Amino acid sequence: MxxxxxxxxxxxxxxxxxxxxxxxxxxxxxxxxxxxxxxxxxxxxxxxxxxxxxxxxxxxxxxxxxxxxxxPRLPQQSIKVFNAIDSASRRVEEARNRYTRNPD
Incomplete structure (x- = not known):
């Protein structure tokens, strides 16, 4: 319990x-x-x-x-969050492009 x-x-x-x-x-x-x-x-x-x-x-x-x-301390931390989200978004888009390309 x-x-x-x-x-x-x-x-x-x-x-x-x-x-x-x-x-x-x-x-x-x-x-x-x-x-x-x-x-x-x-x-x-x-x-x-x-x-x-x-x-x-x-x-x-x-x-x-x-x-x-x-x-500025907390707003600077929120910028880090947005940068991390942007970076993750780019990685997802790169993966999407790799898997959706037509094979040669």
Whole structure:
């Protein structure tokens, strides 16, 4: 008999939702109050979470505006994903061409 375990952690889930929200505007970013509103969290909780993302190198604060946005770190990882998909697509197309060519 297997034991069902729930490893879900509210603080971790909150930070993951915050990361996804920050993808909403990677150029200008958001005020902490707007992020708190979007995530239905308190401003102090959102500020704490943003600071943790900054410590991890995943978010940055624009000192001129006070807005928060993703640092380049995560968007750069998504570019790697698209490059890997493109590479795999080319390999599949090459295989398709090999198997569908008319024999000489």
């Amino acid at each position: 297997t034991k069902a375990t729930d490893y879900t952690n509210a603080a971790q889930q909150r930070i993951l939702k915050l990361i996804l929200a920050l993808f909403g505007d990677v150029v200008h970013g958001f005020t902490p109050s707007k992020l708190a509103e979007l995530l239905q969290q308190t401003a102090p909780t959102t500020t704490k979470d943003l600071d943790n993302l900054r410590t991890a190198g995943l978010a940055e604060r624009d000192e001129a505006t006070g807005y928060w946005r993703l640092s």
